[in-house]
Amino acid sequence: MELKEVKLREGYYVMDPKKAVDMVDENTICVAVILGSTLTREFENVKLLNDLLAEKNKKTGLEPSIIHFNSKFVHENTKHGYRKVIRNCMESAKRLREGLEKTGRFDIISKDKGIPLVAFSIKDKNSLTFELSKALRHNGRTVPAYTMPANVEHMTVLQVVVREDLRRNLIEKLVSHIKSALSELTEAPFIPRISFTVEVKPSESGDDKEALHTPQTSIQGEQDKTEIS
Structure with missing residues (x-):
């Protein structure tokens, strides 16, 4: 049996019915x-x-069937309790999505x-996806990262599965933690450049031999352009 796969494309991450x-x-x-x-x-x-x-099928006489894997908890015929839980989760997912979008x-x-x-x-920072996931894990946040499949494998993505207990205040904290962790990764710390100047002067004793004196030290900052000597 041969398995045929419909390749994804950027901006469309499910099977394209026409291609199928x-x-x-x-x-x-x-x-x-x-x-x-998935x-x-x-x-x-x-x-x-x-x-x-x-x-x-009408044109060709073929009769292949459709097999689908259903997410029963969001189906209208599911028991009311399960449907209510999922709808609440969908609302929480919407808040999380909006919170992330607002960060820009x-x-x-x-x-x-x-x-x-x-x-x-991550906008324009695709290479930081796995580092961000790792940084969040250190803070007790499990936000898995993964590489997209063939045809869009240049993309890396983070994923948050929304549970029933992810309330509004927790969503706000999560967005704040994600934003802060990314800022720490993208904003490199200021590291001063230290240079030493060594001067060679004649000895005060009148000796013709040259003596090595204490070096002059300067600390130069790249950001504020200040120098301390």
């Missing part, structure tokens, strides 16, 4: 979709896939429809 249907041939048994992808917890467009596949330092790649999760990348 284009790959269907006489050897295709089924097309699998996920409601709540990367962004986004729902793949099952309806569009079904419509495109049905149209192709992150790009949100997850959507507002799907599993309660926020996936985001």
